[in-house]
Amino acid sequence: MTIRWTTYDSNGFFDELIENGVSRDAAKPLADQLAALSNPEIKDRKAAAELAIQVMGITFTVYSQEGGSIDRAWPFDIIPRIIQKKEWDVVEKGLRQRVKALNLFIDDLYHEQKIVKNKVFPRELLSDSKNFRPECKGITPPHQVWANICGSDLIRDKDGTMYVLEDNLRVPSGVSYMLENRQVQKRVFPELFAEGNILPVDDYPSQLYEMLTSLSPRRVKRPEVVVLTPGIYNSAYFEHAYLAQQMGVELVEGRDLLVGEDDCVYMRTIQGPARVDVIYRRIDDLYLDPKAFIKESTIGVAGLMRAWQKGNVALANAPGAGVADDKVVYAYVPKMIKYYLDEEPIIPNVPTYLCINKDERKHVLENLDKLVVKPANESGGYGMLIGTRSNRKKRAEFAKLIKQNPRNYIAQPLIALSTVPTLVDNHVEGRHVDLRPFILSGKKTYVTTGGLTRVALVKGSTVVNSSQGGGSKDTWIVDTEG
Amino acid sequence: MLSRVAENIYWMARYIERAENTARIINVNAFLLLDLPKKVRPGWEPLIHITGSNAIFKKMYGAEYDERNVVKFLIGEENNPTSLVTSLRQARENARTIRDFVPRETFEYLNELYLFARSNLSKGMSGQGRFGYLKEIILNAQTMTGLLAGAMIHDHGYDFLRMGRNLERGDMTTRIIDVRSANLLPDVSSELRPFESIQWVSVLKSMSGYQMYRRKMQVNVRRAETLQFLLQERSFPRSFAHTVGEVENCLGNLPRYTLPIKITRQVLKLVNSAKPELLAQEQLHKFIDDLQLGLSELHNAIYTTYFAAQGSELKSATAVQK
Known part of the structure; x- marks a missing residue:
């Protein structure tokens, strides 16, 4: 049995590729290609993806005392999610607008709190906020940006409207899978990449590196940038190691760093202590510095907050940025956009x-x-x-x-999440998806081309988390006019 | 290179070497016992002294140095920090965090080796299965060494790997000589004299050195020449002088080597200027003690220079730029 789109039924949900049995413009080459493949050919393509995943070692790690670590293969579906560039351009603009407002909001909260004084954001919400850090008051991080790396989750409703579901401003993860998915996808459908106009995503590590160096407190030619990980037992360790390797910077743990009497941060190397300028930290605020927050934290660096407050080291994201990563604060983002930018929100919130x-x-x-x-x-x-x-x-x-x-x-x-055709045994069925683009803000702002599409592999499910039966797909931004 | 990464590589190599050495001494002891007459057999106790784990052993088994206890303790005892299985587990844990620095297969291979060692314990403890089991461990440890030599970039990381391996190897060489020659086989015993050569053969065999000894020294196996061979023969890869010389070479490739390299030279001078063949057992024991002290000083110098950068260093050293 080969794939017949005329019989594909998205059960009343918005499908990203197929509308009433006919492929959307940007998806046409892929849909035609899939329909032309025989069963064994589809199997071969699937096997090619699995082999690539195995060879590239794309895993997420589950640790057990008994057998050591179990590296589970990353569940990947070979049918990508496709978005027209024309539509994406609008989304990208909306994301820039949103993150700009969020950063102005955070900066305001730690300074004059004008938005509170002007009664746009209620004071009682602020005083009860779990992620507001008084230690950050009066600090101005480089370029006035607090959330340097933001992952905003987008979903699409039945009528095709794209909404922002939440903003992840603490330590958003998943971008390494976005990059690896593309590598795998290229091996599955090389001909579509050769012929079509699928925009590349591989630029992310260099954009991330450039953004991080733009935060350096020292004006040196090559600032020392490091990725700070909680360690190998963290479920996102693969990503920490991957990004460090792709950027060509050191992957460090808390014990590799020390704060000197000069309140500067150094890493322990075989050459001796080496000054660190920028830390891309993948550790939550409260574990960053046992002197400032949780005393028992063994993954942090004593004195790090002091070094940061003095401006001797940059932390990305800045401590305290998580104050805006709160679903109650989320509800106020449209108002923030109006308040700080005097603009209408380009991407709406889900009614909250x-x-x-x-x-x-x-x-x-x-x-x-x-x-x-x-x-x-x-x-x-x-x-x-x-x-x-x-x-x-x-x-x-x-x-x-x-x-x-x-x-x-x-x-x-309840938003009826859109679907994408997904390989189930030998045929395709619609499965619900969301999309997490990543927005980098430093001296400049950069938005990933698409992002990470997560898919709920269980029939009818809308839970896309990898720990709960979720998988992922490559995301194509296709320029049909170019 | 990060200190932590260097340290993990160093310890991974030490633990792999330690597992291999432990396997070697158990095998050789078993053969030695078969060759000696019953009433002079030293039994299994020397192995506990060689590995320097008498205190823990006594706590767990009292003074029952029988074959079963000693072999179990040395191979499979999880509470013995130097047992074969513990060493492999430690090697694996060190390899886990440095997967980006060593060839991809290293961790998988070590993981498999550890799981093999643990799940075939009963084979390792049985008289018949033991030889095959230990041979497998030795062979696999050697394979690891080959894999790393052939597939890892020979950069600073590789220098730390070689230093760890050689320090551990040199350490084991002194331990084997010490226990076998001085403490437990008093040469005053006339009953033992006819078998002396057998014991030195077993010492050589435990280091895969018997055949090489014959080629190099071209004499029968005797105490004097064996001691020279194992301590001073630069061309034999398990001799003390060779292992320390290797460490010296590695240090030459590294930054900030002043202190540790000074110590390697002191230790080399100590071993090369000695006349071990002239030393009576008491003196030999004392001499071996000095060598071990030298190794431990060398380890400490490597540790403070490369692994344990402290805040206090910041005052003297201006921070380095990569």
């Missing part, structure tokens, strides 16, 4: 109810069976209630949680 507001809370409590309830500060899809799939007991539990701590909960209508 804040449980802290009495009327909205009432609405949420009355509609728990229809809404999605999320805690303000969790990531990875934990601690959520999906109303349509919940039972009475679960809803009662959440009603209690919301009443106890309304500041910590928001609710959103």
Whole structure:
């Protein structure tokens, strides 16, 4: 059986490639190619992808004491997600706008708090924020940018509207998979890359490196940039090692660094201590410096905050940037865009109810069976209630949680995520996807060409997290006019 | 190069070498015992002294140095920090963090070797299975050495690898000589004299040195020549002088070698100017002690120079630029 698009049914969801049995413009070469392949040929392509993944060692690590580490192969689907360049240009503009406003917001919070004084952002939200760091008050990081690396999750609803679902401003991950997916994809469909106009993504590591060097406190020709990892047992260690290697910089752990009496940061090398200028840290704020935050942290560097506050080292993202990585703060981003930039938001937010507001809370409590309830500060899809799939007991539990701590909960209508045809055994079925582009901000701003498409491989599921049955696809921005 | 990475490479090499050495001494001891008459057999206790683990052993087994206890302790005991299985586990853990610096296969190979050693323990403890089991370990450790020599960039990292391997090797050579020659086989025993040569043959064999000894020294195996061969023969890769000479060569490639290289020269002078064949057992024991002290000083110098950069260094040293 070969693939027949005329019988492909996206079950009423918006499908990224196929509309009513016909491929969208940008997807046509791929759809035709797929339809022309026989079963064994499809199998071969799939095997080529699996082999590439194995050879390239793309894994995410699960550690067990017994057998050592288990490197699970990265689940990858060979059918890419495709977006027209024309549409992407608008999205990219929207992301730049959004991250610009977010950075102005964070900077404002740690300085004059004009947005609070002008009553656009409520004071009580700020004082209850888990990720507001008083240690950061009065500090101005290079270029006034706090979130140098941002990963914003985009989703598309039934009617085709693209929304921002959340902004990850702490230590967003996934970009290495975006890069590796492209390498794998090229081996699967080399002919489409040769003929079509698929925009490249490989520029990211050099863009990241350039952005990081633009933060250096010392004006030297080659500032010392390092990637700071919690270590090999971290689930994103592959990415830390990958990015360091791609940028040609050292991958360090906390114990490799020390802060001298001059309040500068050094790394221990066989040549002796070497000054470090910029740290791309993949460690959460609270573990960064045992002297400033959690005393028991063994993955941080004592004195690092002092060095940063004095401007002797740059940290990306800046400590305290996570204050805007809060689902309650998220609800205010459209207002921030207006407040700081005097512009209309280009990409809308998903409508969000804040449980802290009495009327909205009432609405949420009355509609728990229809809404999605999320805690303000969790990531990875934990601690959520999906109303349509919940039972009475679960809803009662959440009603209690919301009443106890309304500041910590928001609710959103269930968005019917768009689908992309995905290989299931020998045929294709629609599977739900989201998209995480990455935005780099330093002296300049850079947006990835597309991003990481995550796909829920389980039928009907909308959970795209790799720890919970998610996989990924390559993302093509295709220029059909070029 | 980061100090931590250098240190991990250094220890990975030491642990691989240690596992191999442990396998060697167990095998050779087993053969020696078969060759000696019953009443003069030194038994298994010397191995515990060679590995310097008498205190832990006594705590676990009392003074029961029988074959079963000693072999179990040396091969499979997880609480013995120098057992074969522990060494392989440590080698693997060190390799895990430096996967970007050593050939990709290194970690996988070490992981497999560790799992093999652990899951075939019962074979290793049985009289019949032991030889094959230990041979497999030695062969695989040698394969690792070959893999690293043939596929790793010979850069600073490789220098640390060779230093670790050679220091461990030199250390084991002195231990084997010490225990075999001085402590446990008093040459005053007339009963033992006819078998003396057998014991030195076993010493040589434990270091795969018997055949090379015959080629190089061209005399029967005797105490005097064996000691010269194992301590001073520069061309034999397991001799003390060779291993320290290797460390000296490696240091020459590295930055900031002043202190450690000074120590290698002192140690080399000490070993080369000695006349070990003239030393009576007490003196030999004392001499070996001095050599081991030299190795430990050398390790400390490498450690403080390359692995343990401290904040205090910042005052004297201006920070280096890569």
